[in-house]
Amino acid sequence: MSRAKLAQRADMDVRHLARIEAGDGNPTLFVLIQLTTALDVKTETFVKGLTSADLPENLTPYSEADFRRELRRRGGA
Template sequence: MKEARSSASERFGALVRDLRDKQTISRKQLAELADMDLSHLARIENGQGNPTLFVIIQIATALGVPPERFVEGLTAADLPDDVKPYSLTAAIREMRRRQHRE
C-alpha cells in the first residue's frame, strides 16, 4: 500500500473508516450514500486522497456527522512537508527577509 499523503490525510481517512465501521456500513454503501466513486473513497480512507470541501460535506452527510468533525484538531503541522502556509506575521517577516536579500 502507498504511503499516506500527509498526517492530515491519514487522520481524515482513519476517521472516515472508523465512523463507517461503527455504523456497520460497507465502503461500497458509503460511496453510494455519498454519491462518489468507490475507488475515490478507498484512496481517501487509505490517506492517499486529498478530499475537496464538497467531498468532505458529501461524506459527512452520508455518515450523519457535521463536516467540521473531520478537520477538528488539524493544524499546519499535519500538512505535507512541501506545503508551508504562513500566518500573516510570518508572511510579512518572510517578505522582508527576501527584500533584504535582493
C-alpha cells in the same frame, strides 16, 4: 458501514473513497461535505483542531502568496 455503501450514500465513486481512506487522495471540501452528510455527522468532525502541523512532512501549508503565484502562472491575475 461498508465502503461501497458509504460511497453510494455520498454519491461518489468507491475507488475515489478507497484512495482517500488509504491516504492516497486528498478530498476537496465538497467531498468532505458529501462524506459527513452520508455519515450524518457535522463536517467539523473531520477537521476540528487540525493545523498545518498535521500535514505530512513533505507538504507545506498553502499560503496566499502561493495562491496568487498560481493564479499568475495560469494567467488569471
